[in-house]
Amino acid sequence: MNAITQTEARAIETAAPLEVADPTRNLILVPLSQLLPRRSARNARKTARVSIPELAASIARIGLLQNLIVILAADGEHYEVVAGDRRLTALKLLAKKKRIGTDHEVPCLLVADGSARTISLAENLLREQMHPADQFEAFAALVKEGRPVEDIAADFGVTPLVVQRRLKLANVSPRLLTDYRAGDVTLEQLMALAVTDDHAAQDAAYYDAPTWQRDATALRERLTGGEINAARDPLARFVGVDAYEQGGGIVRRDLFREDVYLADAALLESLARDRLTDVAEKVRAEGWAWVDVAPRVTHADLQAFRRATREQREPKPAEAKRIAKLEARAQVIETQLDAEEDMDEVAAQALYDEHDRISAALAAIADSLQTYSAKVRAFAGAVVSVDTQGDVVVHRGLLQEDVAKVLRTLERDGASPEDVADAAHAASAAAPAKGGMSEALARRLSAHRTAALQVELARRPQVALAALVSELAGSLLLDGEGTGLPIGVRASEPAALTRVADDLAQSDALRTFDALRERWRQRLPEDGDGLFDVLLAMSAEQLVELLALCVAATVNVVTPNEHSDNADVLARAVALDMRAWWTATAEGYFKHIPKAAIVTAAPQFAPNYGARLSVLRKGELAATAERLAAGTGWLPPMFARQSAWIDPPPAEGDGDERPEVEAAPDTPHALAA
16 A cells, blocks of 8 residues: 555656765854744744753753754855754753853754755654653663652653653553553553552453453552542541551552542541540530530431421621621612613622622521520530531531430420420430340341341332331421331431522412422321321322322422523423413512623513613613513523423413503603603
């Protein structure tokens, strides 16, 4: 395929000979100032120069290793560089930094003008790049000869980290390097395998895996699977790598991803526990009946407790002052958004964002005003742990199941606060006497019982369904009073939706759902005691109906991103049509978007008035948009996408009704004509 034709051969034989470059006669020293800085038209390279600072640093350290190739410029005094433009640029950079003088003599090979382009192309095209594996091993050889890493880095104008990475790759097993040279192993795979210096482990991770499991991520996980990624693990972020190392922990560093892996999980947890103990002492001083330290507490762990009821307290003077300040600023923002006619979208969005931040701050303060009374703290407890971000978190107001049951019974029977407190103390102090069985044996036997119970429950779908619904209904309908069944199913409701949508209280959807909940509450016991037995007696159809209500109560698609698709799959499954549950109003929608956005959307529900609405003030515009959109079934894009599979209902009006607005006192209104 690369053979030449007879015609091509004759053309080569008859081609005019080029003047051969002769270093023995034409190698000259040219002052740097006589080399033209612009790239010669005969230079075969046209792309931008790269890595100039690194090349300049190397030249400053070890000198210029290769001459430039030049032709005489038209003025007869200067020279154009046809090959070696990067070297020239690096030399000019050194001169600019006063590292060399402008009269610094540069070795150059002078060639004939007619041969210049061919020689430039030949120098760039016919040279062979060094294989990366040879580069890795050459760096390792320099270190073996006694050259410090820092000096090697300076010689080549790179950072010490670059040198350390080359040394890591040079230390990969010989078998893998051989296959890398042959093209059977990629550089990404080699970098992943270099996370360990154990050649046997490297070979096993690569060659023992099927070809479809040899991507870099899989190889890295295979070699570090039992270790803790310090950047991702909450406990590692809490303790810190430095403290872990000072405690004697073994660290593995991935130089290519800058990841750090910790090998000693027990030491990490011990260090975290020590730090959390100091926090626990401060929490214990708050008067809790008990405080435990659990560095890795899970949501399932916390489900073993019941939450004590919090009370509303009055804000302290500083808190009241901050609340007033935030509310005043929120009012100012709302006034600005209503009053400004020509506010651009960027400025308006900035105000909306600030308003959202203020709302979040007020919600946080409101939450902090919910506190536990001294009576509750006397028999409830707290768990000190680390959250998913690596920060200290304290779970307060936890009631052990036995204590919670006693409290429910006494409060239901109308016992005095003193009797309730005494019974709670007695319940928390009561504990079964420890027998002669070790904890390990107890776990062993209970594991067998777990397996047997799983089989038997799987054979009885009606019982399994009743158990599932019992746990969900207890958590969601009976104020968290579950039945304590040994199944790993827990549910929680999202935060009150009215916190983020204050107009939701008038929503048909919320009223309908609350009515469904209340209807089922009337059919269930007041608390978790006896709930399972009641449900077990129900039919499968009744249980499924209650299950649907419980699952629905856990739905949460609240998002700050209007383009989020987190609701789409479920909405499509239930054929959700937001037109049945929501209508665009001034207070609920139009007052909360920029004026320009209302004008842009108007043609969709009032095609004859879109442009004419732009003259209205924000408050008038929002009210007018509400009136025009009423009965049209119009939805904003966030809802319209999720209702796209629903046929639109017939419009009650054509949307062209003239809006009723009042003109400003001194100016005829554009819509009043």
